[in-house]
Amino acid sequence: QVQLVQSGAEVKKPGASVKVSCKASGYTFTAYYMRWVRQAPGQGLEWMGWINPNSGDSNYAQKFQGRVTMTRDTSIRTAYMELSRLTIDDTAVYYCARDRGDTSLTSWGQGTLVTVSS
Amino acid sequence: QSALTQPPSASGSPGQSVTISCTGTSSDVGGYNYVSWYQQYPGKAPKLMIYEVSKRPSGVPDRFSGSKSGNTASLTVSGLQAEDEADYYCSSYAGNNDLIFGGGTKLTVL
Numbered sequence: 699q700v701q702l703v704q705s706g707a708e709v710k711k712p713g714a715s716v717k718v719s720c721k722a723s724g725y726t727f728t729a730y731y732m733r734w735v736r737q738a739p740g741q742g743l744e745w746m747g748w749i750n751p752n753s754g755d756s757n758y759a760q761k762f763q764g765r766v767t768m769t770r771d772t773s774i775r776t777a778y779m780e781l782s783r784l785t786i787d788d789t790a791v792y793y794c795a796r797d798r799g800d801t802s803l804t805s806w807g808q809g810t811l812v813t814v815s816s
Numbered sequence: 817q818s819a820l821t822q823p824p825s826a827s828g829s830p831g832q833s834v835t836i837s838c839t840g841t842s843s844d845v846g847g848y849n850y851v852s853w854y855q856q857y858p859g860k861a862p863k864l865m866i867y868e869v870s871k872r873p874s875g876v877p878d879r880f881s882g883s884k885s886g887n888t889a890s891l892t893v894s895g896l897q898a899e900d901e902a903d904y905y906c907s908s909y910a911g912n913n914d915l916i917f918g919g920g921t922k923l924t925v926l
Contacts, residue, residue: 733915742819742920743854743862743905748913757913793861801909802852802867809861 700724702794702807709813715782718810720794727775728752731797734768734779736790737809744790748797749777784814820845820906820918827924828896836921838889838906844916846887850909853882853891855902856920862905866891893923901925 705719720732734746747758749768756768762781770777777794792810795803821839828834838845838853845851851869854862864873866882869889879894889908893900906918 735917743907743917745907745915745917748915759914795862798864798867800868801850801907801913801915802864803854803862803907804864804867804873806861806863 700796700805702796702805704792704794704807704810707811707813709815710784712785712814712816714784714814715780716784716812717778717780718792718794718812720777720779720807722775722777722796725796727770728772730799732768732770732777733795733797733801733803734766735793735795735803737793738787738790741790746779746792751777781812784812786814788812789814820908820916822904822906822918822921824919825922825924827926828893829926830896830898832896833892833894834896834923835890835892836904836906836923838891838908838918840887840889840908840916842887844908844910845884845889847911848909849884851882851884851889852907853880853889854905854907855900856905857902865904896925898925 701723703721728751733748749756751770767780794807796805798804853866856862869884870882881892905920910916
């Protein structure tokens with residue numbers, strides 16, 4: 699079955715960067731876009747961007763452009779999301795999710811809590 | 817882009833039906849038939865309940881249905897059950913491979 703397993707929780711200081719990984723199994727990794735979504739405590743879902751694991755092409759939500767980088771390593775079926783210049787407002791659970799092909803997200807990782815605190 | 821507009825809360829008694837709305841614009845909800853709905857329990861990842869406005873993934877009960885009229889999409893939960901109490905989020909394709917979510921609706925089963 700499809701599984702997305704994310705890296706563990708992180709605590710970072712303001713101004714630092716964080717890199718979250720998402721290891722895929724149970725399907726052809728390069729066949730489906732991967733999207734990243736975050737959820738601040740008590741808040742709703744926020745789309746951050748996507749990566750095409752086949753080509754490496756990516757596209758980011760305007761809010762995160764210049765601060766986020768999405769990459770992948772096809773040899774280990776893993777997608778990455780790196781967010782730089784962290785602020786307190788970046789404290790959130792970050793999810794990777796497989797795009798069905800029509801922007802619906804059929805499978806989700808378990809989430810990675812990133813806490814930004816001085 | 818602003819988030820899609822959902823009511824913060826909705827409620828119904830067991831066995832009743834409840835409908836949650838999701839209002840966008842002609843650039844997202846109204847422009848494409850790519851509206852999805854997600855169910856999320858506290859501390860858990862979201863689960864896809866509806867895609868392409870009205871289609872249900874395998875395993876989702878047919879008590880859940882979706883529709884769209886103009887710039888507003890709707891999720892209807894019929895025959896409410898206690899386990900349906902959760903947060904529900906809509907999303908829509910917004911062009912240029914962008915995605916936009918609604919603010920979420922907390923569904924309470926009375």
